Amino acid sequence: KQEVTQIPAALSVPEGENLVLNCSFTDSAIYNLQWFRQDPGKGLTSLLLIQSSQREQTSGRLNASLDKSSGRSTLYIAASQPGDSATYLCAVNPFGNTDKLIFGTGTRLQVFP
Amino acid sequence: GAGVSQTPSNKVTEKGKYVELRCDPISGHTALYWYRQSLGQGPEFLIYFQGTGAADDSGLPNDRFFAVRPEGSVSTLKIQRTERGDSAVYLCASSSTSDTGELFFGEGSRLTVL
Numbered sequence: 001k002q003e004v005t006q007i008p009a010a011l012s013v014p015e016g017e018n019l020v021l022n023c024s025f026t027d028s029a030i031y032n033l034q035w036f037r038q039d040p041g042k043g044l045t046s047l048l049l050i051q052s053s054q055r056e057q058t059s060g061r062l063n064a065s066l067d068k069s070s071g072r073s074t075l076y077i078a079a080s081q082p083g084d085s086a087t088y089l090c091a092v093n094p095f096g097n098t099d100k101l102i103f104g105t106g107t108r109l110q111v112f113p
Numbered sequence: 114g115a116g117v118s119q120t121p122s123n124k125v126t127e128k129g130k131y132v133e134l135r136c137d138p139i140s141g142h143t144a145l146y147w148y149r150q151s152l153g154q155g156p157e158f159l160i161y162f163q164g165t166g167a168a169d170d171s172g173l174p175n176d177r178f179f180a181v182r183p184e185g186s187v188s189t190l191k192i193q194r195t196e197r198g199d200s201a202v203y204l205c206a207s208s209s210t211s212d213t214g215e216l217f218f219g220e221g222s223r224l225t226v227l
Binding site for chain 1: 117119146148153154155156157158161169172204206215216217218219220221223
C-alpha cells in the first residue's frame with residue numbers, strides 16, 4: 001500500500017532563507033508526483049507536476065526534484081518570502097490508478113520578516 | 114467558470130440530517146474528483162467521475178455517501194444520516210483528462226456535524 005510521508009511537519013524560517021521540503025513514498029511505481037500549496041481555509045493550488053520519467057521541474061523560485069527509485073521528492077524554495085507561508089502538500093499518482101492521488105500530511109511553513 | 118466552484122463554503126448541520134454539497138468544475142473538464150480532508154491531514158480520495166459515470170467510488174467510506182454527475186458537468190456529493198465523524202472539508206477537483214495530468218481544486222465545503 002502506497003504511503004506518503006512529509007518531513008518536517010512544520011518549519012519556521014526568517015525571510016530570505018533557501019529551504020527544502022521533503023516527501024517520501026513507499027512504492028516507486030508512480031505515474032507522477034505533484035506539489036500543492038494550501039493556504040488556511042482554502043483549497044489546494046498546484047505548484048509543480050513531475051512525470052515519472054522526469055527528474056525535476058522548475059517554476060520561478062520553486063524547484064521540485066524526483067528520485068523515483070529511492071522514493072523521494074524535494075521541493076526547494078529559494079529566497080523565501082512571508083508570502084510563501086502556507087502548508088505544502090505532496091501527492092503521488094500511483095501507477096495503474098491514475099485517477100487517485102495519495103497525499104502526505106503536509107509541511108506547514110512559516111516565513112517571518 | 115474560471116475555476117472549480119464549490120457550494121456551500123460552510124455547512125453546519127445536526128447529527129442525522131441529510132446534506133448535499135455541490136461542485137461546478139472548470140468548463141470542459143471531463144474528469145471530476147471528490148476528496149475529504151480532516152483537520153491536520155492530507156486530502157483522501159472519495160470518488161472519481163469520467164463524464165457522467167463514476168469510474169471509481171472505492172474511497173466512499175460507507176453507503177451513507179453517494180455522488181452524482183448527471184450531465185457530466187456539475188456534481189453533487191450527498192451524505193445521509195450525518196455523523197459527527199463526517200465533519201471535514203470536502204474538496205472537489207477537476208482535470209482535462211482521465212489519466213491525471215494536473216488537478217485543479219476548489220476551495221472546499223467545510224462540513225460541521227454537531
